[in-house]
Amino acid sequence: MSFIAENLSSVKQRIERAxxxxxxxxxxxxxIAVSKTKPAExxxxxxxxxxxxxxxxxxxxxxxxxxxxxxDIAWQLIGHLQTNxxxxxxxxxxLIHSLDSxxxxxxxxxxxxxxGLVTELLLEINIAGEESKFGFRPEEAIAAxxxxxxxxxxxxxxxxxxxxxxxxxEENRKYFRQMRQLAVDIKDKNIDNVSMDIxxxxxxxxxxVAVEEGATMVRVGTGIFGERDYSAQS
Ligand SMILES: *Cc1c(COP(=O)(O)O)cnc(C)c1O
Numbered sequence: 169m170s171f172i173a174e175n176l177s178s179v180k181q182r183i184e185r186a187x188x189x190x191x192x193x194x195x196x197x198x199x200i201a202v203s204k205t206k207p208a209e210x211x212x213x214x215x216x217x218x219x220x221x222x223x224x225x226x227x228x229x230x231x232x233x234x235x236x237x238x239x240d241i242a243w244q245l246i247g248h249l250q251t252n253x254x255x256x257x258x259x260x261x262x263l264i265h266s267l268d269s270x271x272x273x274x275x276x277x278x279x280x281x282x283x284g285l286v287t288e289l290l291l292e293i294n295i296a297g298e299e300s301k302f303g304f305r306p307e308e309a310i311a312a313x314x315x316x317x318x319x320x321x322x323x324x325x326x327x328x329x330x331x332x333x334x335x336x337x338e339e340n341r342k343y344f345r346q347m348r349q350l351a352v353d354i355k356d357k358n359i360d361n362v363s364m365d366i367x368x369x370x371x372x373x374x375x376x377v378a379v380e381e382g383a384t385m386v387r388v389g390t391g392i393f394g395e396r397d398y399s400a401q402s
Contacts, residue, residue, distance in 0.1 A: 170213055171394065172210060172217065172393065173213070173217050175391060175392045175393075175394075176201075176214060176217050176219060176392055177217075179199065179375075179388055179391050179392060180199060182375070183197050183199060183379055183386065185376075186375075186377075186379035186380050187379055189380060190379065190380040190382075192379070192382075196384060197379055197383060197384055197385070197386060198221060198384065198385045198386075199219070199221070199385075199386055199388060200221050200222070200223040200244060200246070200368075200385055200386065200387045200388070201214050201219050201221065201223065201389075201392050201393075202222075202223040202225075202246065202371075202387050202388060202389030202393075203223065203224060203233075203389070203393060204223070204225045204226065204229065204247075204389065204396070205229075205396045205397065206393045206396070208236045208237055211233065211237055211241075212238075214392060214393075215241065220241055220242055221241075221262075222241055222242070222243055222244070223243075223244045223245075223246040223265070223387050223389075224243060224244075224245060224246065224247070225245070225246050225247025225248075226247060227245070227249065227250075227253040227256050227257055230243060230245065230257075230260070230261070231256055231260070242263075243260060243261045243262065244261055244262055244263045244264070244265060245263075245266060246328075246368075247266055248266055248268060249264065249266055249267075249268075249272060251271060251272055251275045254272070254275045254276055254278075254279050255279055258276065258279045258283060258285060259283055259285055262288065263289065263290065263325070263366075264276070264288070264289040264290070265289075265290045265292065265328040265387075266290075266302065266303075266328065267289045267292055267324075268292045268302040268303050268304065270312065270316075273315070273316050273319060273322060274319070276289070276319075276321075276322060277319040277320075277321050277322055280321035280322065281320070281321040285321065286323050287321060287322055287323070288325050289316075289324060290325060290327055290328040290366060291309060291312055291313060291316070291324060291327050291328070292304065292327075292328050292329065292330075293305075293306055293309060293327055293328070293329045293350065295329045295331065295346055295347055296332045298332060301330060303330075306346065306350055309327070309350055310353065310354055310357060313354050313357070313359055313362050314357070314362075316362070317359045317360055317361045320361075323361065323363075324361070324362045324363070325363055325364075325365060325366045326351060326363070326365055326368065326384070327347055327350060327351050327354075327364070327366075327367055327368070327369075328366075328367075328368035328369065328385075329343065329347050329368075329369050330371070331343045331344065331369065331370075331371075331374060331378075334373070337373055337374035337376065337377045338377065340374045340377060340378075341377050341380075341381060344369055344370070344374075344377060344378050344380075344381035344382070344383065345381050347367060347382075348381055348382040351364040351367055351382075366384050366385055367383050367384050367385070368383070368384070368385040368386075368387065369381075369383045369386070370383045370386040370387070370388075371386070371387055371389070372388050372389060372390040375387075375388055375391075
């Protein structure tokens with residue numbers, strides 16, 4: 169077995185165990201294989217193991233890699249999107265995890281409407297209030313959801329967060345809990361055109377805790393593809 173096959177199988181097993189510990193159904197959690205910086209060959213290996221959902225954080229890289237890979241891959245954008253790149257993303261990804269401003273929502277609305285498409289997205293929340301991170305503050309989330317609901321070519325499906333980097337995943341449990349509660353609060357508002365069925369949280373270092381706290385999507389890169397090497401990038 170290749171290291172990717174082994175890693176994938178181990179990550180899936182850990183997701184399954186975390187789900188069962190929390191009394192959840194393992195099939196309710198989608199694994200997003202984060203393939204940023206990784207070449208098409210490695211992505212194809214994961215594909216050959218049955219993986220179909222892949223996450224990329226840069227539009228440029230996504231546009232370069234996607235044409236070389238099978239058409240039934242569901243690409244998802246997980247990184248910050250600049251408004252001038254919106255045209256290259258709409259219609260190319262099945263989900264945008266990283267809606268981090270109303271300005272971006274407006275641009276996505278315009279482009280989606282022009283193309284006759286509905287773009288599905290998640291509201292990115294900066295749950296720990298970190299200076300370095302994108303995303304709405306938790307207290308802005310309800311108003312943002314209400315505003316996005318008015319844009320007919322957008323469909324808000326849930327929330328996403330990148331929790332703080334930590335050696336001890338237990339430290340992020342409180343943030344995952346807050347995310348879950350925030351999703352419940354927004355759902356309770358019964359906003360037309362908004363659902364809160366997706367909670368995208370948890371990465372290599374903390375995905376099991378995220379699953380225990382209600383994640384429906386986990387984004388795992390290093391745990392599947394190994395360490396990333398940024399030195400070769402321009
Ligand atoms: C890179 C990245 C991940 C995956 O990180 P790992 O720690 O390698 O699992 C998940 N989410 C986002 C937004 C990322 O940029």
